[in-house]
Amino acid sequence: MTQPAPPVPRRLSRPRWFDARVIGGILLLVASVVVGAKVIGAASRTSPVWAAAVDLAAGTVLRSEDLVAADVNLGDRGASYVDAASDLAGMVLGRPLGAGEFVPASALRPVGDGRILSVAVTPDHMAPGVGHGSVADLYLVTGKSAVTGAEVTTELLQRGVTIQSVTAPASGGLSGAISSRYQVALLLAAADADALVKKLPLGEPVIVLHTGDERPSGGG
Numbered sequence: 389m390t391q392p393a394p395p396v397p398r399r400l401s402r403p404r405w406f407d408a409r410v411i412g413g414i415l416l417l418v419a420s421v422v423v424g425a426k427v428i429g430a431a432s433r434t435s436p437v438w439a440a441a442v443d444l445a446a447g448t449v450l451r452s453e454d455l456v457a458a459d460v461n462l463g464d465r466g467a468s469y470v471d472a473a474s475d476l477a478g479m480v481l482g483r484p485l486g487a488g489e490f491v492p493a494s495a496l497r498p499v500g501d502g503r504i505l506s507v508a509v510t511p512d513h514m515a516p517g518v519g520h521g522s523v524a525d526l527y528l529v530t531g532k533s534a535v536t537g538a539e540v541t542t543e544l545l546q547r548g549v550t551i552q553s554v555t556a557p558a559s560g561g562l563s564g565a566i567s568s569r570y571q572v573a574l575l576l577a578a579a580d581a582d583a584l585v586k587k588l589p590l591g592e593p594v595i596v597l598h599t600g601d602e603r604p605s606g607g608g
Contacts, residue, residue, distance in 0.1 A: 434459040436472035440485040444521045447550030448481045449499065449575055454521070455491065468492055480575070503581040504552060508569040511557065513594040518572070522551040523598040526574070526584075530591035543591075545584060548598045549574050570595075 439458045448454070457472035470476065470491045479496045507526070518524055525547050531540040555571040572595055576584065 434461045437462070437469045438472050438474070438476060438491040440487055440489050440491065442487050442521065444481055444485045445523045445550045446481055446483050447575060448521045449504075449552050450476045450479050450481065451520070452477050458490065460490070462490075468494070470496070499575070501578050502575050503578055505574050505576055505581045505584060507572045507574060507584075507588065507593050507595075509572055509593050509595050510569055513592055514570050514572075515596045518551055518595055518597060519554050520551060523548055524551055524595050525549070525598050527594040527596065528587060528591045529594055542594075545587060545593075546574070546576070546580065549576070551595075 436457045436459050438455045441454055441456045444450075444454060455476060462469060470493050476491070476496065478499065480499055480502070481495055482497050483495050485491065485495065513529075515524065526545045526549055528543045528545050529540065530543070552573040552575050553571075554573075557568050557570060
């Protein structure tokens with residue numbers, strides 16, 4: 389009697405669902421790692437922008453020492469602020485900035501037709517604490533002392549003007565010249581500067597710190 393042939397083992401093949409799921413899972417894993425890396429990288433990416441080093445009033449003509457570079461991640465808002473690579477010296481602030489506040493591009497404007505006028509003020513007519521970026525009122529006192537019987541009048545020339553610089557009285561030098569007055573620089577509109585040039589010689593200017601809420605004046 390003939391013996392039946394032994395069964396031939398068949399080679400098992402991997403099911404198609406196994407390949408598709410494994411490959412799909414690997415792709416999803418790789419994609420999630422890539423996306424996660426990009427998100428983390430974007431979240432940690434910073435760029436330098438300008439920030440105010442001190443409180444600055446509207447109308448301040450910026451100097452290099454008014455600004456400090458800050459590395460921050462502003463995300464989608466980054467384009468609204470000024471890159472620290474930009475030179476802002478000579479630009480004018482259109483609104484006040486607090487110390488540490490980032491400088492928005494919308495707050496800057498050129499000097500335009502504004503003029504810098506230097507006003508000589510005696511120490512007794514100069515308010516303490518006035519300096520670059522301060523807001524002050526400018527008065528003019530005319531007439532002589534009340535002791536002599538002459539009438540003394542005080543006129544407000546400029547309200548809420550921004551101080552650009554203050555140079556203290558100095559003496560000495562090769563010429564031996566002596567200055568007993570503060571030199572106070574103001575940025576004014578051309579018409580205001582012309583009017584002050586005509587009025588200032590008629591009396592003594594007085595600088596006081598501005599305490600109102602009116603917007604500082606300035607040329608532009």
